[in-house]
Amino acid sequence: MKDLALHILDLAQNSLRAGARLIEIHLVEEAEKDLFRVTIADDGKGIPAGNLERVLDPFYTTRTTRRVGLGLPLFEAAARRSGGGLTVTSTPGRGTRLEATFQLRNWDRPPLGDMAETILTLIAANPDVDFLYRQKRNGKEFTFDTRQIKAVLEEVPINHPEVIGYLRRELRDNLNEG
Numbered sequence: 012m013k014d015l016a017l018h019i020l021d022l023a024q025n026s027l028r029a030g031a032r033l034i035e036i037h038l039v040e041e042a043e044k045d046l047f048r049v050t051i052a053d054d055g056k057g058i059p060a061g062n063l064e065r066v067l068d069p070f071y072t073t074r075t076t077r078r079v080g081l082g083l084p085l086f087e088a089a090a091r092r093s094g095g096g097l098t099v100t101s102t103p104g105r106g107t108r109l110e111a112t113f114q115l116r117n118w119d120r121p122p123l124g125d126m127a128e129t130i131l132t133l134i135a136a137n138p139d140v141d142f143l144y145r146q147k148r149n150g151k152e153f154t155f156d157t158r159q160i161k162a163v164l165e166e167v168p169i170n171h172p173e174v175i176g177y178l179r180r181e182l183r184d185n186l187n188e189g
Contacts, residue, residue, distance in 0.1 A: 012085060014124025015049060021082045022051050022109060023133055027140065029055030029107065034133070035143040038123070040115060042149075047095075047115045052108040058101035066099055086111060093120035127182035130155065131175060138170040146186065153185045 012018050019036060026034045031053035039048045058066060066083050086109075087097040094114035101107040113120045130144055134157060144155040160178070161169055168174070 012089075012121070014122045015089075016124030016126050016129040018082070018086045018089065018121075019049065019051065019126070020129045020132060022086065023129075023142075025082060026051065026053035026055050026107070027137060029053065029057070031055035031106065031140065033141045033143065036130075036145070038126070038146045038148070040148040042115060045115045047113040047120065049111045049113075050109065052106065054106040057103040057105055057107055058099075059103050063099065063101055067097070083109075089113075089121055093117035127179060127186050130182060131179055134178070135170045135175055138168055155182065155185075 012021070023034050023036070033054045035052045037050040067087055090097050090111040090113055094117045095112035097109065097111045099107065099109050130142065133142055141157045146153045157169060164174065
């Protein structure tokens with residue numbers, strides 16, 4: 012995958028397949044430490060202890076539609092290529108947490124990509140799931156929480172085209188700052 016936003020979309024799809032009702036995506040850029048961290052946490056069914064050590068094996072998957080699972084191995088490879096790594100923790104019945112680190116200025120670090128469209132794609136396709144997106148960059152923090160948006164919308168679906176258009180503008184304005 013050519014950018015991190017596509018990796019994040021793929022990994023969020025894993026969370027959705029695991030029955031997650033809340034998916035948290037946190038991006039933290041720490042220029043002074045030459046560090047970029049991506050955390051994805053969900054409240055899905057979790058990974059059984061016996062399978063946890065196998066999730067980074069590209070020839071292991073719990074999917075029945077194909078015999079390989081490349082999402083996590085490719086994400087880990089991207090992190091390692093750029094001087095970082097990936098940790099996966101999970102508790103059956105409670106969810107899974109992925110944390111990848113990248114050297115911020117490493118020329119092998121994939122670009123972030125279009126996070127606004129990644130978030131919107133997840134919301135539009137999964138209106139009953141909540142997403143919490145937090146990005147810290149250049150001393151600024153931006154938080155986007157669909158639970159808050161849904162509370163304001165009341166009966167209007169979050170994936171209504173006019174709502175998606177408004178959210179697109181808000182995300183683009185806030186994610187392009189700094």
